[in-house]
Amino acid sequence: MSEVDFVTLVHKSTKRDYVQRVVEVDKAVVAEKAIEFGRDYWDGDRLSGYGGYRYDGRWRKVADAMVAHYGLKPSDRILDVGAGKGFLLHDFTEAVPGITVDGIDISAYAVENAKPEVKSRLRVGDAKTLPYPDRSFDFVVSINTLHNLYINDLFAAIREIERVSKNGNSHITVEAYRNEREKVNLMYWQLTCRAFHTPQEWEWIFKTCGYRGDWGFIYFE
Incomplete structure (x- = not known):
């Protein structure tokens, strides 16, 4: 397993005003609503979530990069844990016509x-x-999801990803911080995050859970 970055370009394509997130609204109230992962989070105001999560094709570059890196083929089956509205899965089907995709989300x-x-x-x-048999998928991906779990559920989710993937063929991207500025920015911006860790702590968690796949981090610089 190793660190592989697929998401930074997508992450940096969005401009963020960290201070606005905490001065214009009661952030605790907004976060309580966001954690329901309902309309307010996905398609409500920007201060309460995505501000309208609509397909714009930006995830295609991530799908293409993963297809190339992991050698995904039309006969393969992919699972997205925390698939949201399925945008990445859709782009996988365009990147590899004939591939089988499945997604699961709490929302x-x-x-x-x-x-x-x-x-x-x-x-x-x-x-x-995860409601799937052992080694059901040729590739399992989870982007910007697992940091939303409390530590006991986080460990369980990582072990589940390992269980349903073939030969540990998987990738997890989570939020992390490398210094105090990134930690503060993450605290200002996040609405649903429950696991705040440095890259070194995340790597320890992956190892402790017996995770054999790859990982990546996004930072709020």
Whole structure:
């Protein structure tokens, strides 16, 4: 397992005003609403979440990079843990025509409002108890999801990803911080994060859970 960055370009394409997030609203109230992962989080005001999570094709470059790195083929099956509205899964189907995709997300709203082309492949569920047999998937991906779990559920989710992937063929991207400025920016910006760790702490968690896949980090610089 090793660190591989697929998401930084997508992450940096969005401009963020960290201070605005904490001075214009009661952030605790907003965060309580966001953690429900309903309409307010996905398609409400920017201060309460994405401010309208609409497909714009930006995840295609991530799909293409993962396809090339992991050698994904039309006969393969992919699982996205924390698939949201299925945008990345849709882009996988365009990057590799014929590939089988599945997604799971805690948000019933996201699944109900998923991209039509992949909506039937998504289901509502919890990362800590994935409803799939052992070694069901040739590749498992989870982006910007696992840091939303408390530590006991986080460990369970990582072990579940390891369980359902073939030969540990998987990738996890989570939020992290390398210094005090990034930690403060992360605290200002986040609405749903429950696991705040440095890269070294995340790597220890992965190792402790027996995770054999790759990982990546996004930072709030």
